[in-house]
Amino acid sequence: MGLFLGSHFFSVALCVFLCPCHTVLLTIPLLKAVLVCSLFAGPYTLSFLYTGLSRPGKGFPSFQAMAYLNDQPFFRYESEGRKAEPLGPWSQVEGMEDWEKESELQKAREDIFMATLRDIMDYYKDREGSHTFQGRFGCELRNDQRQAAFWRYAYDGRDFIEFNKEIPAWVALDPAAVNTKLKWEAEAVYVQRAKAYLEEECPGMLRRYLEHGRGHLDLPPSVSIARHVAPGQNGTLKCLAYDFYPGRISLRWTGAGGAQEAESGGDVLPSGNGSYQSWVVDRAPHSCHVEHSSLAQPLTVPWAGLQELRVGGNIGTPAQ
Known part of the structure; x- marks a missing residue:
């Protein structure tokens, strides 16, 4: 299954779209020595994972968005409740996010995401089948400097489309993705917004989250x-x-x-x-x-x- 992306998506009309505690043990046979235990600053990662199901099973939402700081999930949004909710210790951190606004944003992204899933199913002439669309994107900071960013989608476990911010352009990885690429590049501004999100907005959000919740990281x-x-x-x-x-x-x-x-x-x-x-x-x-x-x-x-x-x-x- 490919690398997934998805928590900030955009369409033709809207640009809406990212190591826990550790233990180390040293054992020494009984000379005079010193153990040096050195941890590097960062990296810190903000990432989002979106999953859409065309025919969800009982108890499963048709759409779910998960947000992560490093490998720690810090908020979840699902199609059933349609509310973004902080998870675990992040629910106790004041100022992390305006959750009402985040809920509205996720609703818009859900609509766009599921519409894309239906478009892909139409391309393959299989509106009645059971299919999965996933997306994952995010950014990484090390020593407060932007290090990496990624944005990719997968359909039924196969790489579908990804954003290359160096070109910048969407790169189709599946025949059906050519249609998606045409929609998402209908105007040059949409491509520039995607690039700006990965290079500016996402790192900015990550810095803000670290200011409020670094104690957990x-x-x-x-x-x-x-x-x-x-x-x-x-x-x-x-x-x-x-x-x-x-x-x-x-x-x-x-x-x-x-x-x-x-x-x-x-x-x-x-x-x-x-x-x-x-x-x-x-x-x-x-x-x-x-x-x-x-x-x-x-x-x-x-x-x-x-x-x-x-x-x-x-x-x-x-x-x-």
Whole structure:
């Protein structure tokens, strides 16, 4: 299935149309070293996913729009209630959006989106069949600079049409999409609006959302060091960084002689609660040196027996 796009759409008459908490574990065999845990600033992504069904099953809406900040859904709109509603912790964030205006905007986009689905079905002379139309688009910021943007649609799981902002133009990826391209490029202003949305409006919305809700996207790490001893083997130290966001992080052990190679380690994996975890192993007493975009200065946690430190002064138990 192709890359989907859809939360801001436009027609001939209207231009209406985008790493959770993480845990990292370091294990070290019992030399004098420091763990450097470095997380890069961003990226932050605003994206929208639209789905239209020609014959929805029982309990499924004919149209749904989902908006995401990074991988966190922050509002939903469905054809049945026709209201845009914030989700989860985002419902507690003041000033994120005027939800009445957003609902009206989504209604207009729903009408355009479903009309496009019917046009495609007419092209294939299959008005009575069960078909799916999806769209996904959005933008990305890193260090407050625009990095990427995308806008693509799919029909029945096949790439249908996408916007190339460098040309700029809509690129047909399916025979039926030629008709859609002609409609969406009926006047040059429609193409320029699509380009402006990806390059200006979308990044602007993302910056505004970050101003109001960055606390849900920038979480400082907790750090834990524990010693593990197996029969007949030297002890190992495990250093765990967890409950942080964004989720890109680099872990390594360093000592007086510089960086140390870890004996083993793991990928960053979901913990099941919106956070992630990973680990590395080595064999000497170490300190954990943690760097994260949410910290005013690096955090160093020395090994001194079993300990757990929650950044900000709170003690916590690492996710298992």
